[in-house]
Amino acid sequence: MSLELDRRLAEVGTRFRxxxxxxxxxxxxGSGPLFAEPEQVTVSVEPEAMRPGPGDDRMFVIDAIGKLPYNNFFRPPFRGNRRPAVQPGPDGHFDHLDPASREFSAATMYATVRRVLDIWEDYFGRTIQWHFESDFARLELIPLIEWNNAQSGYGFxxxxxxxxxxxxxxxERPFCENFDVLAHELGHSIIFAEVGVPANPRDEAIDYGGMHESAGDLVAIVASLHFHSVVDLLLDSTKGNLLTINGLDRVGELSDSREIRVAFNSRRMSDVGEEPHDRSxxxxxAIFDTMVEVFQQDLVxxxxxxxxxxxxxxxxxGTSQDLVEIQxxxxxxxxxxxxxxxxxxxxxxxxxxxxxxxxxxxxxxDFLTYHGILRALLAADREITGGENVQxxxxxxxxxxxxxxxxxxxxxxxxITNCGFSVGRGPTVAGDTAAFDPQIPAPRADGVTSALPRL
Ligand SMILES: [Zn+2]
Incomplete structure (x- = not known):
């Protein structure tokens, strides 16, 4: 989300912590928690448009009572017993909630997902329509069920x-308060909505699977870089030396965060297999490095x-001496x-x-490859910057x-023989098109016309 838009939202949106x-x-x-205090965020929904839950026209929280996890036979919408919806303060905002309360956890789940969606809809420049829109209008958010796990599924x-x-x-560790996990799961939803799924049963979808996990992580990383406290901590501990290769030791205390560890990885394709998380x-x-290079380019x-x-x-x-000097x-x-x-x-x-x-x-x-993603990124850069960053x-x-x-x-x-041009009739070098006769396929040694596709 652009800095400018964030400033505007702060005036019209609804506040949470x-x-x-x-x-x-x-x-x-060991002197205490890394983030002792919650940070204020403002979601794009105005206080007047908030609904019980909290909720809005895209998503809503249900604090279910005694709920078992959804499975193939038990799906949304949830119709069972629930606790009362979390209420706003007298000013219509939700930043009054006590961080020790259950209501705070429930409101956090809404605010996190809504904030991440706001950020990414701003980058897309339009509404991201849910991939489950044929069945449900709104995403169901269920915090705090008695389960040592979490899941995302069709509509929830x-x-x-x-x-x-x-x-x-x-x-002590409710997943619904974990910004990275929620943002990562919403990232999967964004990919389902915007990229879709392979339709061809012969497609093994190996790079598609890696792309999905990578996208979840990138959605979370970019979103978490909207917290001033995270950006400040990242810069203070690295002094701006964000080079990712072997860089995990420099991100200091944030290195306990899974998304930071994923961003600062030094794996190449020859290091990984086909399991989606590994392959991602x-x-x-490569994509995080691109951001770091653009950052450094601006510093220069x-x-x-x-x-x-x-x-x-x-x-x-590659010598540690150089690394010390660079730092x-x-x-x-x-x-x-x-x-x-x-x-x-x-x-x-x-x-x-x-x-x-x-x-x-x-x-x-369908048949998506990382190389195809690279080409799409290059095309995207040409669209955004006129190609400033392609190299x-x-x-x-x-x-x-x-x-x-x-x-x-x-x-x-x-x-050029493969391509059906004849040779031996004068100059045939590129640039001398007069010698090419596209009408005459070149005979091969066995007398068969080239079978290569014309690309
Ligand atoms: Zn994932």
Missing amino acids: IFPQPRFLQKAD LEFGYGSKPNGTIDH LPLTG AKKLISEDLRNRSTNLP AEFTAAYTGNEAAFKDSLLRARDYLGRLLAVTWGTIKP LIRACFAWREIAPVPTSLMLRQHT
């Missing part, structure tokens, strides 16, 4: 709790770091310029959000070994 990261994440020095998100080491339910890592890494343009530092931090010579230079550059660094990062975030929205709006689900995107994907599949027809070489 949510924790940017789970409350159980502790500071590295249903969340329980984490587990204690002995396997029992840990009531090089794609997520503002003369906050040198082109030389940027190049060295991107093309690692020291970033620290020097960042100190005193914190606000300018933050501004550059938020601009890079918004570029990435828009880039992904345009990409997801264009790719087709940078190419480099990020090349490092991750994302390329056409080896059997791709794109990689087959075509001699």
